[in-house]
Amino acid sequence: MEHLGQGVPQDYVQAVKWYRLAAEQGRAAAQRTLGFMYDKGQGVPQDYVQAVKWYRLAAEQGDAAAQNNLGTMYDYGRGVPQDYVQAHKWYSLAASQALTKSESHEQVVKNRDQAAARMTPAQIAEAKRLAREWTPKSEGLGQ
Template sequence: MREIAFHTEVGAPQKYRPLYVSIYADDDNAAAAAQQQQTGPDTLTTEEFAQQGSPFAQFLLGHMYLSGQDKPQDYAAAYLWFSRSAASGRADALNMVGRCYECGWGVAIDRAEAAHWYRLAIEQGHAWAMFNLASLMLQGAGVTQDAEGALALFVRAARLGNIKAMNMIGQYREDGWRGRVRLRAAARWYQRAAEGGCFRGQYNLARFLARMGQTETAAQWLRVSFAAAPPQFCREVGEMLANHPDANLRDVAREALLRGETAARHPTA
């Protein structure tokens, strides 16, 4: 079987940092906060609920400032509101304070401090905090490098449904980061991540399918991956596959390059 000409280093994980925000309602003010677009004399906005001390509204307001959704993007304000929400012990807010320290959103980068906040969220079983701390442990960023400990956290997060953790377990199995290389196990984890919607898992599953000669199915998964992937990822894959001997993968390469170029010209589209 012919080995496909692309690899796991495309779009290295540190290049792309999704917000890792899970917004859900779990307090009395949440429903009203989520209806912030309504108008009327008796309707309070998310900010007003946040000012009144609703941890959910404070968390939601932090996300609004972080993403620039319905508020001007303001990392300092995002950090402030995540911190206020975290003071209540809210796990997703604790995780986001950690993200602020890891990424430098409104505060100086301090990955040791980020790890501290992730651990607080992990005490409540927060899957994204497990993934985030595991990523620091794998890199040795702000904490002692510990690939085995990172894997244990990725497994915990995956059991809670975290698709990016599933993809990372696949990389462990493929590369033999802990123990022997286990390609079948890697493929299973990539498939779980892919079916859950992780674009990296979709890409990695496509690699495995192409190795087995299933280039049509591989091309389908690559197209699914590109729909959610950053433009740079699409460009890198497109450039790598542009001269591939298989026509299915060359077609995908053209689509990937076009998607990357279009996104670069219209970043807000």
């Protein structure tokens, strides 16, 4: 509510406080959103390394939006060394979860295909292998 200013004045600092409490309890949606706050510098100084940390925790639990965001961080080398193989892997994992052809699904597929255009066939094969072998990690508290 504080993040969006719904029912209360918008306060990113307070929103970060609440997201962090939930994120530290293993809540994937809170981890993803805390990563977003660091990514955009909302309520905290912009910090791509912290953004990657929180995106990764959510992505490893199978959160498709966090997987897409983590793919973007690898794609552009924000908070991590640029790595198209990892970008493609995370985009592929996010895309594989879509049940319908939503606009966000289309964007993830576009992201993956754009990364693939910058990769060698061997890199694409490696990214696909990594995506096939990937399994979500449970943080033990559900989502």
